[in-house]
Amino acid sequence: MALNQITSSSRSKLLKPLSCFSSSTSLRRPFSSSSDDNTVITVETSAPFVGHNIDPPCRSVETTPKELLGFFNDMAVMRRMEIAADSLYKSKLIRGFCHLYDGQEAVAVGMEAAITKKDCIITAYRDHCIFLGRGGTPFESFAELMGRKAGCSKGKGGSMHFYKKEAGFYGGHGIVGAQVPLGCGLAFAQKYSKDNTVTFTMYGDGAANQGQLFEALNMAALLDLPAILVCENNHYGMGTAEWRAAKSPAYYKRGDYVPGLKVDGMDALAVKQACKFAKEHALKNGPIILEMDTYRYHGHSMSDPGSTYRTRDEISGVRQVRDPIERIKKLIISHNLATEKELKDIEKNLRKEVDEAIAQAKESPMPDPSELFTNVYVKDFGLEAFGVDRKEVKVVLP
Amino acid sequence: MAVMLQGVVATAALSSSAAFDSKGAQLPTVKFLLERKGGFLVDRSDRRLAVFASNARAQGVVATAALSSSAAFDSKGAQLPTVKFLLERKGGFLVDRSDRRLAVFASNARARSASRLVTNAVAAKTDKSTASAASKIGGHEILLFEALREGLEEEMDRDPRVCVMGEDVGHYGGSYKATKGLAKKYGDLRVLDTPIAENSFTGMAVGAAMTGLRPIVEGMNMGFLLLAFNQISNNCGMLHYTSGGQFKIPIVIRGPGGVGRQLGAEHSQRLESYFQSIPGIQMVACSTPYNAKGLMKAAIRSENPVILFEHVLLYNLKEKIPDEEYVLSLEEAEMVRPGEHITILTYSRMRYHVMQAAKTLVNKGYDPEVIDIRSLKPFDLYTIGNSVKKTHRVLIVEECMRTGGIGASLTAAINENFHDYLDAPIACLSSQDVPTPYAGTLEEWTVVQPAQIVTAVEQLCQ
Numbered sequence: 001m002a003l004n005q006i007t008s009s010s011r012s013k014l015l016k017p018l019s020c021f022s023s024s025t026s027l028r029r030p031f032s033s034s035s036d037d038n039t040v041i042t043v044e045t046s047a048p049f050v051g052h053n054i055d056p057p058c059r060s061v062e063t064t065p066k067e068l069l070g071f072f073n074d075m076a077v078m079r080r081m082e083i084a085a086d087s088l089y090k091s092k093l094i095r096g097f098c099h100l101y102d103g104q105e106a107v108a109v110g111m112e113a114a115i116t117k118k119d120c121i122i123t124a125y126r127d128h129c130i131f132l133g134r135g136g137t138p139f140e141s142f143a144e145l146m147g148r149k150a151g152c153s154k155g156k157g158g159s160m161h162f163y164k165k166e167a168g169f170y171g172g173h174g175i176v177g178a179q180v181p182l183g184c185g186l187a188f189a190q191k192y193s194k195d196n197t198v199t200f201t202m203y204g205d206g207a208a209n210q211g212q213l214f215e216a217l218n219m220a221a222l223l224d225l226p227a228i229l230v231c232e233n234n235h236y237g238m239g240t241a242e243w244r245a246a247k248s249p250a251y252y253k254r255g256d257y258v259p260g261l262k263v264d265g266m267d268a269l270a271v272k273q274a275c276k277f278a279k280e281h282a283l284k285n286g287p288i289i290l291e292m293d294t295y296r297y298h299g300h301s302m303s304d305p306g307s308t309y310r311t312r313d314e315i316s317g318v319r320q321v322r323d324p325i326e327r328i329k330k331l332i333i334s335h336n337l338a339t340e341k342e343l344k345d346i347e348k349n350l351r352k353e354v355d356e357a358i359a360q361a362k363e364s365p366m367p368d369p370s371e372l373f374t375n376v377y378v379k380d381f382g383l384e385a386f387g388v389d390r391k392e393v394k395v396v397l398p
Numbered sequence: 399m400a401v402m403l404q405g406v407v408a409t410a411a412l413s414s415s416a417a418f419d420s421k422g423a424q425l426p427t428v429k430f431l432l433e434r435k436g437g438f439l440v441d442r443s444d445r446r447l448a449v450f451a452s453n454a455r456a457q458g459v460v461a462t463a464a465l466s467s468s469a470a471f472d473s474k475g476a477q478l479p480t481v482k483f484l485l486e487r488k489g490g491f492l493v494d495r496s497d498r499r500l501a502v503f504a505s506n507a508r509a510r511s512a513s514r515l516v517t518n519a520v521a522a523k524t525d526k527s528t529a530s531a532a533s534k535i536g537g538h539e540i541l542l543f544e545a546l547r548e549g550l551e552e553e554m555d556r557d558p559r560v561c562v563m564g565e566d567v568g569h570y571g572g573s574y575k576a577t578k579g580l581a582k583k584y585g586d587l588r589v590l591d592t593p594i595a596e597n598s599f600t601g602m603a604v605g606a607a608m609t610g611l612r613p614i615v616e617g618m619n620m621g622f623l624l625l626a627f628n629q630i631s632n633n634c635g636m637l638h639y640t641s642g643g644q645f646k647i648p649i650v651i652r653g654p655g656g657v658g659r660q661l662g663a664e665h666s667q668r669l670e671s672y673f674q675s676i677p678g679i680q681m682v683a684c685s686t687p688y689n690a691k692g693l694m695k696a697a698i699r700s701e702n703p704v705i706l707f708e709h710v711l712l713y714n715l716k717e718k719i720p721d722e723e724y725v726l727s728l729e730e731a732e733m734v735r736p737g738e739h740i741t742i743l744t745y746s747r748m749r750y751h752v753m754q755a756a757k758t759l760v761n762k763g764y765d766p767e768v769i770d771i772r773s774l775k776p777f778d779l780y781t782i783g784n785s786v787k788k789t790h791r792v793l794i795v796e797e798c799m800r801t802g803g804i805g806a807s808l809t810a811a812i813n814e815n816f817h818d819y820l821d822a823p824i825a826c827l828s829s830q831d832v833p834t835p836y837a838g839t840l841e842e843w844t845v846v847q848p849a850q851i852v853t854a855v856e857q858l859c860q
């Protein structure tokens with residue numbers, strides 16, 4: 001399988017985790033040892049980067065055990081959350097639209113590893129895991145999905161409108177492609193305030209055919225905005241395969257004068273390397289396009305079985321060969337950072353945590369009816385808002 | 399003789415106990431409620447004066463005391479009474495509540511009895527009558543587009559986060575010169591020339607506003623903003639709500655709209671009717687240099703997204719505006735001419751057609767009350783309601799199409815709220831539901847003309 005080659009030259013001498021710890025701790029937690037923070041592991045990405053108008057970065061990625069275990073942890077939570085959302089949707093606790101991200105987790109965690117919370121991320125509607133990556137909690141996510149007051153958008157946004165302002169997560173947008181000009185606006189503000197941060201504007205292969213994307217790209221390139229456009233190419237725009245929607249599915253090349261990079265989006269370390277590279281580039285030279293070659297296991301949304309336009313063999317094939325969590329697992333095991341059993345235990349614990357978050361969210365209250373009229377305007381001036389029958393529902397906006 | 403109340407002093411009209419005689423009675427002395435070192439005053443719709451601190455140079459006190467109630471003006475059109483200013487301010491802000499209350503005023507101002515009628519809807523030439531000889535304060539004469547620019551420049555000086563984006567706003571100076579000279583002063587990033595891509599630069603402005611910048615988007619013609627409808631509706635209007643209050647979008651979207659001089663159908667659109675349903679935005683329409691500057695400043699300072707509708711034909715209107723800084727209230731209507739017999743509600747260019755018709759009506763013995771509603775969303779039902787309660791007849795004159803226009807919403811709002819006060823059904827004069835033709839004669843007939851207004855008033859007042 002895709003077991004990564006380990007370059008021998010920089011292989012660190014790792015003691016077996018067993019001997020680092022007293023045997024009294026039943027659950028060995030290798031990542032808590034301080035020595036592991038300094039150990040550097042160099043891994044080669046599964047596939048080389050392909051550049052368009054740019055020299056791609058090298059394939060060797062440096063990482064630490066802590067980071068690898070962090071990747072595993074985060075991706076496992078994301079995977080677990082999406083699967084739980086699936087069953088919650090089927091039991092009608094989540095309504096409306098629910099677009100699941102499982103299979104694409106590597107993009108979220110790899111990106112986070114390369115940037116800070118001051119950098120901005122904006123994405124479309126497949127946003128649950130990006131929200132988690134930016135520091136959101138499963139409880140906030142489930143509460144929002146179930147429309148509770150404790151949700152990240154107070155229950156008023158829903159699945160497609162997760163936001164976290166203090167962590168630089170700008171959502172969460174339902175209209176395909178509309179977030180790209182917004183993302184360039186974020187980059188404009190970053191350039192305006194000169195704070196050396198970048199914006200990752202994410203969109204899908206379906207949105208890559210939107211005119212506003214090219215309009216925004218033109219402006220970003222004209223103004224040298226620190227915008228990184230990330231195309232999460234999961235090869236299907238809703239139910240239409242990429243080759244049926246785009247004359248040129250090489251999305252990293254479609255920026256033309258804007259350089260592009262094609263990245264294996266199922267490899268968290270490759271994503272991390274690419275994002276680090278892109279950030280440096282954007283701060284100096286302006287926009288760059290990253291195409292993440294990734295895959296979603298679920299259908300486009302919960303109403304789409306996902307098997308009418310692709311075969312189940314294809315889905316299970318990708319799951320066996322390219323699954324991001326499996327890849328990290330293999331890396332961890334081969335570097336002796338943890339055993340298979342330990343990882344399974346971690347997963348079990350995470351599953352319990354997610355289940356607890358669900359239970360907590362289920363108990364949390366729905367928004368107050370008065371919340372219908374809050375946050376329409378900022379500092380409402382005592383304006384009156386009416387319902388269908390003005391005599392029935394008449395509210396003075398706060 | 400119609401009176402247009404201008405200037406920094408609002409007349410305490412309409413309300414109550416204090417009656418002003420037409421010789422110009424003094425307003426009762428007001429007590430100073432507050433003393434603040436710096437601040438400007440905003441009159442709120444609940445008529446409490448709120449004072450906000452700002453970097454105003456103002457020292458000293460601020461007057462107040464809105465009087466409400468029902469002072470009626472002499473129906474012959476009393477002049478604004480001379481007002482004695484009790485407060486002294488070394489410069490400062492002022493918010494004009496044009497009709498019902500005292501406005502706070504800065505020290506160098508003296509009463510200004512502005513009794514002026516602008517008859518020209520299109521000021522191709524400067525209107526001599528606007529240079530009011532009666533004005534006692536040092537103001538300065540200005541054209542509407544210059545007033546917009548002045549307001550914009552003052553706000554850009556005041557807050558470094560204010561920036562402008564639009565087509566040809568930078569080096570060219572704006573296709574209607576509303577941003578002339580600003581790019582040289584503030585730089586190319588702050589006054590940004592965008593490519594012709596309304597959808598994306600409006601989106602960019604919204605994204606920038608989410609981080610805290612305060613962009614002003616200029617649509618070269620309001621009609622082009624249809625291309626940005628998605629961004630305006632979904633992102634601009636709704637992000638504050640769907641994010642649970644996390645993001646504010648303090649954006650101003652402005653541009654000229656309305657029927658011009660044979661510009662053709664696509665360049666003569668009235669977008670206020672299309673945008674009015676979008677929740678979360680505010681819409682205002684300016685009609686005079688005075689309210690253009692005031693509304694521009696208020697819109698920039700507002701935390702909500704505001705769409706400021708200007709009119710292609712009104713850019714060259716000339717008027718004398720105060721030297722002092724002033725900000726108008728976004729939700730307020732303006733009492734143009736108080737009256738007794740009928741309430742005429744209008745906005746933007748139709749105000750001038752109405753005032754022209756008012757001249758004829760007065761000669762025929764009618765006494766129309768003309769209100770420039772200014773705030774298209776939300777409606778200032780307070781001012782409008784008081785007027786309806788007084789006159790019991792309403793005529794709406796607008797430039798929107800008949801179907802689904804601002805007049806249609808306003809008719810519904812007045813009917814639902816003030817039905818008991820109406821003696822006659824509300825009449826709404828709007829543009830015809832046709833694309834605006836090129837031929838001059840046809841174009842004239844798509845838009846409401848003063849003669850039609852006179853006929854409508856006569857019919858209503860039977």
